[in-house]
Amino acid sequence: MFTSSPSLKMEAIGCLFSRRSLSAFPILPPRSRRRPFQSPSLVPLMMSSSPSSAQEAYKGPRPRRDLVGDWVSNNNGLVRSLPIYVGGLSLLVVLLNRAFSGIALVTDASSSQSRADILTLSLSVTNLLTGLVWLSIRPKYVSPVIPCGVECMRINSDIADLAIHELRWVWESLSSTTCCRSLVVIYGGNCFLQIGIAAESQNETGVAMVVDVHKLLQGSLCRSAIGSGKQSYLANLSLYPGRSELPFLPSNTQSVILQPLGDRGIAIVGGDIIRGFTNLDQSFSFDFEAFSLLV
Amino acid sequence: MASGCAVSVAGGSKWLLQFKHQDAREGLAISRLPPLPSYIFVDHSWMRISGIPGLDESYLPRYIGIAFGFLIILNHVFSASPATPAQLRTEALGMCLAAFSTALPYLGRFLEGANATDRASIPEENKQIFVMSNDILDTQKGDLAWASYALLRNTNSMSVIIAVNDVICVRGYWNTPEDKDASKDHLLNWFNSQIQKTGFFDLKDMLYFPQGSESELGTLLPKGTLSALIQPVIRTSDPVVNFATKNEGFILLASSVKYAYSEKDRAWIRAVANKFLHKISKDL
Numbered sequence: 001m002f003t004s005s006p007s008l009k010m011e012a013i014g015c016l017f018s019r020r021s022l023s024a025f026p027i028l029p030p031r032s033r034r035r036p037f038q039s040p041s042l043v044p045l046m047m048s049s050s051p052s053s054a055q056e057a058y059k060g061p062r063p064r065r066d067l068v069g070d071w072v073s074n075n076n077g078l079v080r081s082l083p084i085y086v087g088g089l090s091l092l093v094v095l096l097n098r099a100f101s102g103i104a105l106v107t108d109a110s111s112s113q114s115r116a117d118i119l120t121l122s123l124s125v126t127n128l129l130t131g132l133v134w135l136s137i138r139p140k141y142v143s144p145v146i147p148c149g150v151e152c153m154r155i156n157s158d159i160a161d162l163a164i165h166e167l168r169w170v171w172e173s174l175s176s177t178t179c180c181r182s183l184v185v186i187y188g189g190n191c192f193l194q195i196g197i198a199a200e201s202q203n204e205t206g207v208a209m210v211v212d213v214h215k216l217l218q219g220s221l222c223r224s225a226i227g228s229g230k231q232s233y234l235a236n237l238s239l240y241p242g243r244s245e246l247p248f249l250p251s252n253t254q255s256v257i258l259q260p261l262g263d264r265g266i267a268i269v270g271g272d273i274i275r276g277f278t279n280l281d282q283s284f285s286f287d288f289e290a291f292s293l294l295v
Numbered sequence: 296m297a298s299g300c301a302v303s304v305a306g307g308s309k310w311l312l313q314f315k316h317q318d319a320r321e322g323l324a325i326s327r328l329p330p331l332p333s334y335i336f337v338d339h340s341w342m343r344i345s346g347i348p349g350l351d352e353s354y355l356p357r358y359i360g361i362a363f364g365f366l367i368i369l370n371h372v373f374s375a376s377p378a379t380p381a382q383l384r385t386e387a388l389g390m391c392l393a394a395f396s397t398a399l400p401y402l403g404r405f406l407e408g409a410n411a412t413d414r415a416s417i418p419e420e421n422k423q424i425f426v427m428s429n430d431i432l433d434t435q436k437g438d439l440a441w442a443s444y445a446l447l448r449n450t451n452s453m454s455v456i457i458a459v460n461d462v463i464c465v466r467g468y469w470n471t472p473e474d475k476d477a478s479k480d481h482l483l484n485w486f487n488s489q490i491q492k493t494g495f496f497d498l499k500d501m502l503y504f505p506q507g508s509e510s511e512l513g514t515l516l517p518k519g520t521l522s523a524l525i526q527p528v529i530r531t532s533d534p535v536v537n538f539a540t541k542n543e544g545f546i547l548l549a550s551s552v553k554y555a556y557s558e559k560d561r562a563w564i565r566a567v568a569n570k571f572l573h574k575i576s577k578d579l
Contacts, residue, residue: 120367
């Protein structure tokens with residue numbers, strides 16, 4: 001389990017406290033969403049001194065192509081129903097074979113034919129049931145909802161460049177890997193980051209609503225998450241009355257993760273698909289909390 | 296409608312404030328964006344029969360196919376009278392069904408929503424280690440420690456190497472040649488020498504060995520590795536410095552199960568690798 005040194009944590013938290021009001025943030029140049037891993041232009045690039053990093057092709061072993069796996073992946077529907085067809089057809093063939101071979105319909109345990117028929121029928125039923133299971137556990141296709149709001153990129157200028165770099169990386173990771181469309185990071189009573197799609201301000205057209213940090217932190221959702229220290233996942237946001245505490249998110253935000261950052265902050269991740277965040281997404285979101293204390 | 300103004304940032308840089316109003320017409324807002332995912336994976340593990348510990352229910356068709364196929368053969372061998380044509384037809388069909396049932400778990404592995412099997416036990420020849428290069432900043436240590444921890448915790452990995460710009464972090468279960476009193480420097484030298492032989496610094500794309508054997512990737516991987524994934528840390532072209540794609544390092548993950556890394560896992564591993572762009576260097 002990783003633990004940071006006390007001096008490092010104090011230095012990091014010290015960086016978090018050195019900032020001015022929200023209205024003085026600089027805004028980053030607009031960037032396209034969903035283009036992962038673009039190099040940020042903040043830090044000068046360092047050359048690697050390794051000679052093997054020259055522009056040579058990799059000559060080592062490569063994985064063998066799995067033709068069966070590719071075929072199954074490309075014919076998902078067919079493969080799911082294949083055991084049903086195979087099982088049903090073989091069941092019919094066994095019965096027809098018995099009927100047209102002049103064999104008595106009575107099953108006699110002393111007869112080799114009957115024993116073979118019973119074993120084959122059992123295998124047919126096994127395939128039928130497997131096909132039914134595969135069809136029943138087919139992943140549910142859910143369409144994402146287009147968030148209603150304006151694009152927003154606000155980041156507090158008074159935090160360290162390292163923190164800015166980390167926050168931008170968090171946003172790029174979440175937006176490219178999950179259904180995240182909105183991200184707000186609050187720490188120490190200030191909004192560090194508001195990015196993605198945000199609700200439109202009621203006072204100004206085309207301008208994102210500013211996060212009322214004080215009101216947000218007084219709400220039950222944030223108090224509960226920060227108080228418990230545990231991540232809160234609202235898989236279907238429309239079912240929660242506390243939805244009104246997050247007015248800065250698009251009105252049709254489908255799911256939200258509330259990730260406390262220690263006991264002084266919270267990250268709010270809004271998604272555009274109901275139950276769109278998987279267990280893995282939630283785990284990595286939780287781990288952001290651990291490293292964010294170093295930012 | 297868009298509005299803009301210049302805002303000063305500490306250090307003198309100016310950034311343009313722009314808000315883009317999402318067009319009210321449905322569909323236009325996403326016309327600038329790449330295609331959105333059309334489905335989500337729903338974890339159906341709760342539907343599985345939870346009765347026999349250690350028994351993976353998805354392998355039941357295989358067990359039944361093997362058992363019943365064996366019984367069909369026994370029935371044929373010990374028949375009191377010679378097999379009739381009808382019996383031969385039934386037995387042939389039965390053997391085909393047994394072979395098909397045996398193959399079903401393999402096919403099911405590639406279906407959408409299939410999850411990797413539970414983690415196998417760690418091979419006994421390996422021991423747990425956690426070493427990093429010397430003379431690196433505390434923040435870099437923090438990044439390496441966090442990334443290695445997150446990858447080991449959230450994926451089916453037993454071992455990880457993060458090698459970026461001459462800095463290396465090794466964590467998890469490994470087996471090194473001399474494992475008794477190996478010093479940290481000795482371990483780092485050994486790993487560095489092994490890494491140089493692999494050529495992973497020349498990679499431009501992710502390499503995923505879902506059924507990779509140790510012999511394919513040399514002696515670097517720990518014993519019992521059944522899956523391996525190497526994600527290069529690639530920097531794309533930067534208009535300021537005018538670089539093309541450049542490999543700055545890689546992340547290597549090893550697992551003791553086959554097909555350990557799903558598409559989602561690989562996406563997150565790419566995201567973690569991207570964290571190290573420009574950041575890690577002994578010269579910083």
